[in-house]
Amino acid sequence: MLYDKEYFLNSEIKGNFDELWSVINILRRECPWDRSQTAQSIKFKLVEESYEAIDSLDRQDFEGLAKELGDVILVCLFITKIMEDEGKFDLKFLFSSLIKKLIQRHPHVFGNKDLKTPEEVLQNWEKMKKKEEKEGNNLSDVEKIFPSLYLAYRIYEKKINTGDLKIDIIYLKTRALELFSKLLDLIENEERSEKEKIADTLSEILLNLVLISLYFKINPEEELRKKIKQLEKGEKNSR
Numbered sequence: 001m002l003y004d005k006e007y008f009l010n011s012e013i014k015g016n017f018d019e020l021w022s023v024i025n026i027l028r029r030e031c032p033w034d035r036s037q038t039a040q041s042i043k044f045k046l047v048e049e050s051y052e053a054i055d056s057l058d059r060q061d062f063e064g065l066a067k068e069l070g071d072v073i074l075v076c077l078f079i080t081k082i083m084e085d086e087g088k089f090d091l092k093f094l095f096s097s098l099i100k101k102l103i104q105r106h107p108h109v110f111g112n113k114d115l116k117t118p119e120e121v122l123q124n125w126e127k128m129k130k131k132e133e134k135e136g137n138n139l140s141d142v143e144k145i146f147p148s149l150y151l152a153y154r155i156y157e158k159k160i161n162t163g164d165l166k167i168d169i170i171y172l173k174t175r176a177l178e179l180f181s182k183l184l185d186l187i188e189n190e191e192r193s194e195k196e197k198i199a200d201t202l203s204e205i206l207l208n209l210v211l212i213s214l215y216f217k218i219n220p221e222e223e224l225r226k227k228i229k230q231l232e233k234g235e236k237n238s239r
Contacts, residue, residue, distance in 0.1 A: 021077065021091070028081050039082050045075045058225075104128070126161035150221035152210045160214060167215045172208060179205045 003011075003022040013019060027034040053068035077091075084090045105125055107113035115121045146154065159165035183201045186194045213220040 020073075024074070024077050024081050028078070028085070034078075037078070037082065039079050042075065042079065046072070046079075049075055058229075123161045123163070126158050130158075130162055147221060149206070149210070149224065150219075152207055153214065153220055156211060156214055167211055169212070169215050172212050172215070176205070176208050176212070179208060 001018045001022075002025060003019060005026060008019075008023070029035070049068060049071040053065060053072055056062075056064040056068045080089075080091055080094055103110045105128055106121075107124070108115035108121065113124070115124055156165065160167065179201060183198065183205065186198045186201060210220055213223075
């Protein structure tokens with residue numbers, strides 16, 4: 001159900017989905033700025049608003065989190081409205097696709113598959129995604145825009161969840177010592193000609209650290225973000 005402008009001028013806001021969708025339709029139709037937007041022009045708002053929501057969550061600012069999540073929902077729905085205007089897909093298609101996917105990805109809830117632990121559920125989820133990728137729904141191009149550290153973490157995590165990779169912590173420990181020793185030798189050389197070798201060794205160290213993080217179920221992207229915030233806070237306090 002869509003409400004007109006008079007409804008919002010004369011009625012108490014209930015805070016339901018129909019009201020929100022009505023406002024988006026009105027803005028898209030009557031606001032010069034909203035009317036001029038395309039999916040391409042606002043696509044990075046998805047990233048910006050998501051990071052702002054994460055920041056509110058990290059700071060435990062729950063009132064702020066509610067507002068930021070509202071912005072994320074707004075961008076998603078606004079892009080959906082643009083797609084609807086262009087005849088690409090509509091809200092019903094978006095919701096029905098999502099509902100179908102959730103049902104298909106949870107056969108232990110909506111079917112007879114026996115999955116008792118969170119680990120088993122995650123492993124089955126990744127296997128189903130992998131099957132979809134083989135059938136042509138490859139999402140690897142989407143993942144390429146992730147921050148590199150998080151991308152490496154997710155790639156290895158998927159391999160572990162599907163059983164394609166097992167982490168040998170003894171090997172990783174030995175490899176870390178070898179790589180750090182190699183890096184120190186290259187640094188001591190202090191020749192510009194060694195820059196490429198240093199860069200290559202550093203990248204290997206980072207990947208090794210990602211695997212160690214996975215072994216201990218630590219998200220390296222999250223931990224690095226925390227350290228950066230501590231660093232930034234320390235710099236501000238020293239001024």
